[in-house]
Amino acid sequence: MEGQSKLASFETAVLPHLDAAYNLARWLTRNDADAQDVVQEAYLRAFRFFGGFHGEDGRAWLLGIVRNTSYTWMQQNRSAQLNTPLDDELHEVKSDDLNPEALLLQKADAQMLRQAVEDLPLEFREVLVLRELNEMSYKQIAVVADLPLGTVMSRLARARKRLQQILVRHTQTEVLT
Amino acid sequence: MSCQTAQELIHAYVDGELDLARSLEVEQHMQECQACAIAYRNETALRSAFKDGSLYHSAPAGLEKRVRSSLRREAKSEVGRRSFAWRWLPIGAALGLVLLMAFVIWRAAPGLRPSGDELLAHEIVSNHVRSLQLESHRTDVISSDQHTVKPWFDGKLDFAPPVKDYSSQGFPLTGGRLEYLNNRAVAALIYQRQKHYINLYIWPAEQRNATSELATKRQGYNLLHWTNSGMTYWAISDLNGVELHEFARLVQEAQ
Numbered sequence: 442m443e444g445q446s447k448l449a450s451f452e453t454a455v456l457p458h459l460d461a462a463y464n465l466a467r468w469l470t471r472n473d474a475d476a477q478d479v480v481q482e483a484y485l486r487a488f489r490f491f492g493g494f495h496g497e498d499g500r501a502w503l504l505g506i507v508r509n510t511s512y513t514w515m516q517q518n519r520s521a522q523l524n525t526p527l528d529d530e531l532h533e534v535k536s537d538d539l540n541p542e543a544l545l546l547q548k549a550d551a552q553m554l555r556q557a558v559e560d561l562p563l564e565f566r567e568v569l570v571l572r573e574l575n576e577m578s579y580k581q582i583a584v585v586a587d588l589p590l591g592t593v594m595s596r597l598a599r600a601r602k603r604l605q606q607i608l609v610r611h612t613q614t615e616v617l618t
Numbered sequence: 619m620s621c622q623t624a625q626e627l628i629h630a631y632v633d634g635e636l637d638l639a640r641s642l643e644v645e646q647h648m649q650e651c652q653a654c655a656i657a658y659r660n661e662t663a664l665r666s667a668f669k670d671g672s673l674y675h676s677a678p679a680g681l682e683k684r685v686r687s688s689l690r691r692e693a694k695s696e697v698g699r700r701s702f703a704w705r706w707l708p709i710g711a712a713l714g715l716v717l718l719m720a721f722v723i724w725r726a727a728p729g730l731r732p733s734g735d736e737l738l739a740h741e742i743v744s745n746h747v748r749s750l751q752l753e754s755h756r757t758d759v760i761s762s763d764q765h766t767v768k769p770w771f772d773g774k775l776d777f778a779p780p781v782k783d784y785s786s787q788g789f790p791l792t793g794g795r796l797e798y799l800n801n802r803a804v805a806a807l808i809y810q811r812q813k814h815y816i817n818l819y820i821w822p823a824e825q826r827n828a829t830s831e832l833a834t835k836r837q838g839y840n841l842l843h844w845t846n847s848g849m850t851y852w853a854i855s856d857l858n859g860v861e862l863h864e865f866a867r868l869v870q871e872a873q
Contacts, residue, residue: 452689
């Protein structure tokens with residue numbers, strides 16, 4: 442592919458997903474400046490690998506690269522974030538704890554929800570953001586996060602339970618104070 | 619359906635990822651189970667909280683411009699790299715072809731190798747010419763008797779050259795001489811064919827396997843070179859090629 446026409450078809454196929462890319466990078470890095478750096482780097486990588494892209498799901502393809510770039514970036518700059526491995530046992534939430542909280546949850550405002558999502562472990566945050574904000578199907582999430590389909594489903598379920606738990610704690614604190 | 623299964627499936631149900639049969643099962647279960655119905659309400663409340671849009675981070679102004687310009691730079695350097703490669707490709711290919719042809723010729727025609735043999739042939743011609751300039755120079759031991767010439771080399775060389783007279787075939791032995799060729803002391807035997815002199819140089823071969831005759835012509839002289847029974851032979855004369863070859867055959871058959 443000649444340079445200019447490669448650039449043109451790349452821009453047509455991949456540039457429309459800039460918002461999706463930034464949203465994911467922003468939630469993974471939890472920082473605007475970092476997210477912008479990650480997105481720029483991810484687009485450069487995507488451009489170099491564009492020869493291997495054959496017009497499948499451009500958004501999932503790009504977000505996979507954004508995710509990997511974010512991880513690399515965090516490894517190099519914020520290693521502490523990645524050093525908390527996801528312990529499924531530790532994060533297991535008993536459903537009994539949640540039953541009476543439906544009402545409290547509805548009171549949770551956007552600011553509280555934002556904080557709760559940011560507090561989630563990276564692996565939970567990632568699938569939840571891809572599902573709820575980037576509105577991807579389980580299949581697409583499996584591609585982006587490089588996970589088996591079954592793991593996407595169970596991790597998403599755990600992420601939501603965990604999120605509710607955090608929210609309940611926050612709303613209770615707010616009610617008490 | 620158990621509560622635990624239902625709790626797992628509720629998420630997929632809310633996400634619209636369940637097939638119809640499974641969806642119906644989950645709905646059925648929620649009608650019967652209060653806890654799972656609350657869990658479902660929690661899920662939908664959570665989902666709608668996400669839906670108000672304030673959590674979605676749109677790309678800030680300026681990011682698109684930044685990405686576009688870095689892509690443009692990358693595209694330009696990619697093209698630069700490629701055209702640089704293209705510019706050098708024909709030269710590289712031509713050079714490769716020349717090297718390949720040189721190699722093929724070198725492999726196919728050992729006679730053309732600008733090797734040690736080339737230099738040696740030159741050395742032999744010089745030696746031959748010099749030996750003819752002065753009669754006293756031509757032979758150190760004058761004898762047509764092989765039993766006189768052969769022992770003469772004893773103690774002068776670290777090998778015993780085969781010496782044989784071919785008078786009956788028209789190539790009488792006239793003597794022997796000590797020479798220095800190819801960085802070593804070698805035996806030179808002088809034969810005669812009518813008025814023509816033949817110098818036959820002999821020394822131990824570097825490799826054991828025999829090589830067949832190789833003919834070359836230098837400054838009007840015919841040269842024949844072969845290896846046989848662990849000895850290297852060079853025959854040189856102003857004699858015509860056919861008769862020199864006949865002589866070489868005699869020498870080879872004698873061993």
